[in-house]
Every structure is written in C-alpha cells, then in structure tokens.
Amino acid sequence: MRFAPAALVLSLFLATTASVTSADEPDADPRASSLLMQGRAALEAGETQAAIDAFEAALAVDPAYTPTFLYLAEAARSDGLQGKAIRYYREALMRDPDNFAAISGEGAALVEKGAIEKAQRNLARLESLCGSNCPETVALEATIAQGPQQRLAVETPDNAASTN
Numbered sequence: 001m002r003f004a005p006a007a008l009v010l011s012l013f014l015a016t017t018a019s020v021t022s023a024d025e026p027d028a029d030p031r032a033s034s035l036l037m038q039g040r041a042a043l044e045a046g047e048t049q050a051a052i053d054a055f056e057a058a059l060a061v062d063p064a065y066t067p068t069f070l071y072l073a074e075a076a077r078s079d080g081l082q083g084k085a086i087r088y089y090r091e092a093l094m095r096d097p098d099n100f101a102a103i104s105g106e107g108a109a110l111v112e113k114g115a116i117e118k119a120q121r122n123l124a125r126l127e128s129l130c131g132s133n134c135p136e137t138v139a140l141e142a143t144i145a146q147g148p149q150q151r152l153a154v155e156t157p158d159n160a161a162s163t164n
Contacts, residue, residue: 085106086106123141
C-alpha cells in the first residue's frame with residue numbers, strides 16, 4: 001500500500017504524456033506531399049489555378065492533413081478570393097484551434113476584405129498565445145498597419161460607355 005500513491009501519480013503522468021504525444025499532427029501521405037510541393041511550385045510561379053488544383057488533389061488523397069487547408073487559403077488569397085481563404089483558415093482552426101499560421105492568415109484575409117476590427121481580434125489572440133515577437137504576430141501587425149488594399153475597378157463595356 002505504500003506504493004499506491006506513487007503508482008497513481010506515475011500512471012497519471014504516463015497517461016498524460018501518451019495523450020499529448022498522440023495529438024501531434026501526423027505526416028502527410030507521400031502522394032499528398034508530392035502534390036503539395038507541386039502546388040507550392042505552381043503558386044510561386046504565379047499559376048494560381050494549377051496550385052489550387054494540386055492542393056485540392058492533395059486534400060482528396062489525405063483529408064486528415066490540416067496544413068493543406070493553409071495552402072488552399074494562401075492560393076485563394078493570391079487569387080483575390082479572401083472569403084474562400086477565410087473559410088479554409090477556419091477549417092484549419094476547427095482542426096487545430098491554436099494554429100498560429102491559420103490565425104495570422106485569417107487576420108490578413110480579413111484586413112484584405114476591410115474587416116480591420118475582426119483582424120485586430122486575431123492579433124490579440126496571437127499576442128496572447130505566442131507573444132508580440134512571434135513571426136505570425138509581427139506579420140499580422142504589419143498587414144493591419146498597411147490596411148486594406150484599394151481595389152481597382154475593372155472596366156466593362158457597360159461602365160466604359162457611361163464614362164465616355
């Protein structure tokens with residue numbers, strides 16, 4: 001009976017350690033990793049639609065790999081689809097609520113949509129989670145400081161005739 005308290009503490013420690021280590025993000029399926037690399041290369045080359053296609057294929061191959069949503073969100077943002085990007089960031093946050101990249105990316109997409117107040121909430125959350133010096137916090141601060149980018153009006157035949 002002398003060892004019962006020590007055994008209890010040790011078993012609780014081992015149970016806690018086991019649950020924490022099993023909660024880590026699993027590696028992506030190798031086929032999905034290959035598709036993600038293709039998508040990143042396409043995005044860097046400015047081929048947004050090819051990148052989106054590769055990322056969506058990676059998601060189909062390995063739907064459990066959360067970072068794929070971050071890649072899809074980045075591609076959507078570069079294509080000017082901030083609403084879709086926010087949806088992808090929120091999906092990543094549903095799977096991993098403390099994902100710094102998703103919080104920061106969602107905040108940047110909100111700024112691009114003009115929702116500065118909501119982006120500042122993301123910034124406050126990031127500051128509380130990782131501090132004011134973490135890269136995601138610094139990046140979101142800079143994006144908020146710049147403010148929303150002005151959108152250029154696309155000239156269509158209808159509004160071109162009205163301006164002439």
